[in-house]
Amino acid sequence: MARTPVRMVGLGRQDRSDIASAVVEASLEIGADAQFIIDRSEIREFDQGMIDWRGMLESNHWLVLSSSCPLDGDSMKWAWGSSLTFAELEGCKTAMLIDMPEDSGRMDEVWGSVIERIRQIHLLFIDPEAMKALAELEGTEVELLLKEVRRRSFVPIVCSFDPKKGVAHVSHSLGHEIVEVKERMSLERWLAGFLCELPISGFGESGIVSAARSSPG
Numbered sequence: 001m002a003r004t005p006v007r008m009v010g011l012g013r014q015d016r017s018d019i020a021s022a023v024v025e026a027s028l029e030i031g032a033d034a035q036f037i038i039d040r041s042e043i044r045e046f047d048q049g050m051i052d053w054r055g056m057l058e059s060n061h062w063l064v065l066s067s068s069c070p071l072d073g074d075s076m077k078w079a080w081g082s083s084l085t086f087a088e089l090e091g092c093k094t095a096m097l098i099d100m101p102e103d104s105g106r107m108d109e110v111w112g113s114v115i116e117r118i119r120q121i122h123l124l125f126i127d128p129e130a131m132k133a134l135a136e137l138e139g140t141e142v143e144l145l146l147k148e149v150r151r152r153s154f155v156p157i158v159c160s161f162d163p164k165k166g167v168a169h170v171s172h173s174l175g176h177e178i179v180e181v182k183e184r185m186s187l188e189r190w191l192a193g194f195l196c197e198l199p200i201s202g203f204g205e206s207g208i209v210s211a212a213r214s215s216p217g
Contacts, residue, residue, distance in 0.1 A: 005033040006196045008062035009092075011083050013069060013076075014038055019099045019127060019188065020066040026192035037083065048079035053086035061199045063087040063094045067110050068101040080113075084120045093122040095195055100130045107133045115153075123157045123198075124149065125191055131160065146171040156203065159212075161190045168194075168212045174205045179212040 012021030016036075027034045037056055057063060063083055070077040087094050096117075101110050111134060114121070126134060126146065135142045138149065150158040150171040159170040163186055168179045181190060197211035 003200065005031055006062070006199050007033040007060045008064055008195065009035055009037055009056055009060055010064040011037045011069065011079060012064075012066055013072065014040055016040060018066040018069060019097045020064045020069070022188040023064055023095075023097065023191050023195070026186070026188045027196060030189075030192060030196060032192070032196050038079070048075050048082060051079065051082070053082060054090060057083070057087050057090040057092045060090075060092045062195055063092050064195070065094065065096050067096060067098045067114050070113050071101055071103075071106060071110065081117070084117050088120050094120055095123040095125065095191075096121045097191070098124065098126045098130050098134065100127065100133065104133065108137055111137055118153045118155060121153075121155050123159070123195075124153070124155045126158070126160045127187065128160060128162050147176055157208065159194070161187050163187045163190070170208055170212050172203075172205070172208055177205075177209050177212060179209060181213065 008024065008027060010020045010024035012018045016025070024034045024036060037051060065080060065083065070080045084094060096114060098114065101107060131142050131145055135145045138145065140148045146158045146160060146169055157170060157172050159168065161168045166181045166184060168181060168190065170177045170179065193214055194211050197214045198207065201207035201210040
């Protein structure tokens with residue numbers, strides 16, 4: 001029997017140049033029922049007040065966001081905040097993807113925006129390229145960053161994936177998992193698979209490990 005596809009929506013740049021958009025596109029490739037909140041366009045500004053947030057987020061498993069998108073202007077900043085609020089109201093889990101902004105000097109601003117909303121986040125993914133900068137902001141070692149962020153924030157799952165080594169690190173309430181992924185894949189492809197498997201395998205320790213190892217599609 002074919003399983004019901006995991007449903008997700010992503011809020012990313014209109015040119016799809018951000019990590020959240022890449023993950024949503026990878027999710028579509030492996031069979032997810034995924035869509036973008038903002039249509040593709042070359043126009044930078046858009047009217048976020050026209051978005052039907054309840055209609056967009058209801059019955060979805062995940063809302064996928066890039067941490068750096070609020071730097072793109074007031075429209076994106078307001079849409080980013082509104083999506084978190086309505087996702088919480090609709091029971092849609094939020095996956096926040098921490099990436100390095102184009103201006104690396106604004107990393108503290110990016111992280112500050114995430115911290116303000118941390119209680120609304122269910123999964124925090126940290127891009128390997130952002131690990132060092134974030135560790136410096138948090139005053140900890142890179143090797144300890146995931147554990148420390150999870151301990152301080154109480155986000156249920158804090159994770160990262162190194163595509164060069166094929167290794168995923170996942171910190172959760174019951175411990176910390178280091179999972180080797182046999183199939184060679186990109187960062188966004190691994191995260192897409194992880195998000196698609198979690199609602200099926202479950203959020204317990206064994207379910208998390210199973211999802212981190214899996215490669216649907």
